[in-house]
Amino acid sequence: MVEHTASGGSARVTTRESAFGLQLPVSRHTLANGLRVVFSVDHTAPIICVGVYYHVGMRLEPRGRTGFAHLFEHLMFQGSESMAKMEIAQLVQQNGGNLNGSTRYDFTNYFESMPAHTLDLALWMEADRMRGPVITQAELDNQRDVVKNEIRVNVLNRPYGSFPWIDMQAVAYDNWHNSHNGYGDMADLDAASLEDVQSFFDSYYSPANAVLVVVGDFEEAHALELARRYFEDIPAAAAPGSADIVELRQEAERRTSNVDALANKPALAVGYHVPERGSREYYAMGLLDQVLLQGEDALLHQELVSRRGFTGGVDGGINFLGHMHNAQTPLLWCSELVHDRDVSADAILEAFDAVIERVRTEPLPQETLDRALVKARSSLYSTINDTSYPGYGRADLLASFELFEGDAAQVNTIEQRFTAVTPELVMETAREYLRASNRTILTVVPGVAEADPTAETGAAE
Amino acid sequence: MTTHPRPTLAAPPPARILPRxxxxxxxxxxxxxxxxxxxxxxxxxxxxxxxxxxxxxxxxxxxxxxxxxxxxxxxxxxxxxxxxxxxxxxxxxxxxxxxxxxxxxxxxxxxxxxxxxxxxxxxxxxxxxxxxxxxxxxxxxxxxxxxxxxxxxxxxxxxxxxxxxxxxxxxxxxxxxxxxxxxxxxxxxxxxxxxxxxxxxxxxxxxxxxxxxxxxxxxxxxxEDWESGPAAASNPPTPATTRSIRLVDRPGSEQSTMYLGRSVPEPTHPDYVPLEVTNSLLGGSFHSRITMNIRETNGYTYSPHAYITSRPQDAYWIEVADVTTNVTGPAIREVFAETERLRAEAPDLEELVGIQNYVAGSFMLRQATPGGILDHLEFLDLHGLDEAYTASYVERVRAVTPDEVRRLAEQYLGTDAMTIAITGDRSVIDAQLAEYGTPST
The missing domain is CATH 3.30.830.10 (Metalloenzyme, LuxS/M16 peptidase-like)
Structure with missing residues (x-):
């Protein structure tokens, strides 16, 4: 069963430090019904990843139907014209693959990592469900229960379950599309009907509002032929207009405090609006994130963890539901930490501000910027090297650039755009975007009395 | 609306294992x-x-x-x-x-x-x-x-x-x-x-x-100049062989977090790989029987999953789920019912072949990324296994028969010896647990 192939020994080593280490092959096509198709071939392993991205997410769901984009994602596994409930999961599994779907701010995606010989089936399946879910009231009710249990396990029954993403966006954004809870209110989920399902599908799931991406070990001409065969006769429908998700410039600091009945330690999060996606400042912000927040060399880690001991770690980044490359702006750059009760949030903020003030008033040393660039590159490569769903990280980047910048091939300019950032641009960006008046401070008040582990462990020791 | 006939696929190619x-x-x-x-x-x-x-x-x-x-x-x-x-x-x-x-x-x-x-x-x-x-x-x-x-x-x-x-x-x-x-x-x-x-x-x-x-x-x-150092000590456990229930009271809990499991053969045992196949069919995959039951039919939970976890000379099988508080008892009942059904009746060949393809395919997907390969090498090292395990894995997966799955379930997964641990609201779930024994805390 073991086949030793030459490919294992032929991997190339990049030795040029300054060169762009990675150029993904990209080819793009548009079918007659408006479906955009992106291919990226990689013959290093006999696998493929197929993804379909619909340009609708939590930001576009209707008022009174919060959580609907996510509920709809679940329904896309409940059957279509040629597949019974959950048959798509069965087909993927019994052909040696893994699948999933996810709902984000601006898109909902469906993807499967499969052995390469299953390309034909994977495209057939995704085309079948692009024709629409075929589901019963019982299936809707079942997935409503499943989604409610998802919200319980991830939010309601878990300490810090809504911290910071749901709580922060509620305060930091003024536009309802951005600020509402995308997991949904239970009452809105209860109100969702089969009519809502059909109308949401008709509005947002047309081929012209979607991107099909295939990466991995396949031949492009063959894949294009299959894509045309299965997808091109899906009726065209006008792509929906995009929602107005604009946020006005924030002019005053906001601060809010929530009691978390399940938490036993206070927590603090600070979120700033970031520059517009694609701008020079956006990439400068990406490097500021590396300098300030990512890794143990980051300035906030050095100050708040190593020097002051306020917390064991500061987490965060750009985009609560992903990273800076797979969402459109508005987005927040957020830092978050849990701390002890004997330290006030204000004491931590004072130390936090001293770090932020430094990058707003002094240009970064070139050495620090160079290191941030290496970290940004490494982080990008790690995204592409996804282990849970091989090929998915690459597919996700390509689909995101196709959706948000109109050209998947722009993925190959990421490193160039980071490299173009100067210390002066970083300082200008920090000055405008890391203003106190551009931020929201969120604190968690623990609702649980201080734990008494001695009592808990009486039996264990 | 046009529909296209479902494509039929060629047989999967042999697994490609990269040289080490x-x-x-x-x-x-x-x-x-x-x-x-x-x-x-x-x-x-x-x-x-x-x-x-x-x-x-x-x-x-x-x-x-x-x-x-x-x-x-x-x-x-x-x-x-x-x-x-x-x-x-x-x-x-x-x-x-x-x-x-x-x-x-x-x-x-x-x-x-x-x-x-x-x-x-x-x-x-x-x-x-x-x-x-x-x-x-x-x-x-x-x-x-x-x-x-x-x-x-x-x-x-x-x-x-x-x-x-x-x-x-x-x-x-x-x-x-x-x-x-x-x-x-x-x-x-x-x-x-x-x-x-x-x-x-x-x-x-x-x-x-x-x-x-x-x-x-x-x-x-x-x-190369590092001291060899002291050898690692070994202290294998003696896992429980009878059912017991432990309950951690969490008043007001929206869900019950439950672990149901028991000791099974470890990776050097000949039954281990067939047990992985059995696990995938029973609860270890999205389309497995337990998941289809307690999630897709009953909506009791979002993310049920079963797996086998191992240490040297030790392993256990476990089903983990966070279920709505008021269906804690029914959820256990369904998990046990699926387990006992598999102990009584061999699965259809078609269902088993689908699962074998899944286990073999997942193995191949893991062998396609550096992270997946290194995880596998860590597993081999922990259990003293070598390249022969990797090389024969898919073959061993495909050799499992329906009756062997039933035999393994019968031999190793009897619910009468399951250990049950639950964190939840005792005032609501105590009565629901009565049929499984008396909880200790």
Missing amino acids: NNQRLANGMRATFVHAGAVPMASVRLVLRTGSADVPANQKWLDRFTHEYLREGTTSLDASSFADTLAGLGGRLTVDADEHTTVLRTEVLAERAPEAIRLLADVARHPHFPASEAERLRNDLRRNLDLALAQPSYLTFAAFRGALYGDTHPYGRVIPNPAAFDGFDATASRAFWEAETGAQRALLLVGGVFDEAAAMDAWRGAF
Whole structure:
């Protein structure tokens, strides 16, 4: 069963430090019904990843139907014209693959990592469900229960379950599309009907509002032929207009405090609006994130963890539901930490501000910027090297650039755009975007009395 | 609307296993190098055969304390220089640890792999443990314990382990006594690290894209003068063989977090791979019987999953689910009913073949990424398995028969000997649990 192939020994080593280490092959096509198709071939392993991205997410769901984009994602596994409930999961599994779907701010995606010989089936399946879910009231009710249990396990029954993403966006954004809870209110989920399902599908799931991406070990001409065969006769429908998700410039600091009945330690999060996606400042912000927040060399880690001991770690980044490359702006750059009760949030903020003030008033040393660039590159490569769903990280980047910048091939300019950032641009960006008046401070008040582990462990020791 | 006939596929090609370069030094240190993928990154893992089971009972979590202490630099690099240097390679230090394994791990840009190897060697061999940082790290440990004790999953895991292994074995004694943290300091960490590491308990794994000659040179240079060190001790547990229930009361809990499981053969046993197939059919995959039942039919839960977890000479099967509080009893009933049905009736060949394809295919997907390959190599090393296991895996998966699945379920998964641990609202679920026995806390 073991086949030793030459490919294992032929991997190339990049030795040029300054060169762009990675150029993904990209080819793009548009079918007659408006479906955009992106291919990226990689013959290093006999696998493929197929993804379909619909340009609708939590930001576009209707008022009174919060959580609907996510509920709809679940329904896309409940059957279509040629597949019974959950048959798509069965087909993927019994052909040696893994699948999933996810709902984000601006898109909902469906993807499967499969052995390469299953390309034909994977495209057939995704085309079948692009024709629409075929589901019963019982299936809707079942997935409503499943989604409610998802919200319980991830939010309601878990300490810090809504911290910071749901709580922060509620305060930091003024536009309802951005600020509402995308997991949904239970009452809105209860109100969702089969009519809502059909109308949401008709509005947002047309081929012209979607991107099909295939990466991995396949031949492009063959894949294009299959894509045309299965997808091109899906009726065209006008792509929906995009929602107005604009946020006005924030002019005053906001601060809010929530009691978390399940938490036993206070927590603090600070979120700033970031520059517009694609701008020079956006990439400068990406490097500021590396300098300030990512890794143990980051300035906030050095100050708040190593020097002051306020917390064991500061987490965060750009985009609560992903990273800076797979969402459109508005987005927040957020830092978050849990701390002890004997330290006030204000004491931590004072130390936090001293770090932020430094990058707003002094240009970064070139050495620090160079290191941030290496970290940004490494982080990008790690995204592409996804282990849970091989090929998915690459597919996700390509689909995101196709959706948000109109050209998947722009993925190959990421490193160039980071490299173009100067210390002066970083300082200008920090000055405008890391203003106190551009931020929201969120604190968690623990609702649980201080734990008494001695009592808990009486039996264990 | 047009529909297209469902395509039929050719048979899957044989699994492709990438070649491994296995090396050994005179002091007992080993290394394996595997080229995989095209992304210019190298994964470097220093796998040390030491873990929480090596810590004395009255020093529970000294291992975790020590892992945090390792980040405080080496005898030649202080903490911030160490962090800067590693970040400059594109890496950050991750420490993954369990009962018998501590992995110092980083992913760096391809051309920086040799430097990453030398840095990990420096951390493992020459940690500084500065006394000035001990109080802060003790405080972090106390905070982490408090945070863990608020998590239903942690409480349930601890209850399950205590019930399965007994509260005196290291596998069963999960929650530490924070009073012991007061004694954790540089001296304690240094003593633990020196007693429980050394070349004969170390394996370097390098995967991804890298220059092999340079990586091998870096490995030899950094490790060949390391002392062999003391051998690892062994203390196999005696898992429970009868049913018991432990209940952690969490008033007002929206859900019950449940662990249902029991001891099964470990990876060197001939039944292990067929049991993996059995697990995938029963509860270990999205389309498995238990998931289809308690999620897709009944909507009791969002993320039920079953798996087999192993340590040397030890393994258990477990179903984990967070279910709505008012259906706690019914959820257990359905899990048990699916398990007993499989013990009574062999599955259809079609269902089994589908699952065999899934297990074989998932294995192949994992062999397609550097991370997946290195995980597999860690598994082999933990259990003393070699390339023959990898090479024969798919064949063994495909050889399982419907009747064998039934036999394995009957022999190993009887619900009468399941250990049950639940964290939930006792006032609501006590009555629902009556049919499974009397809970202890």
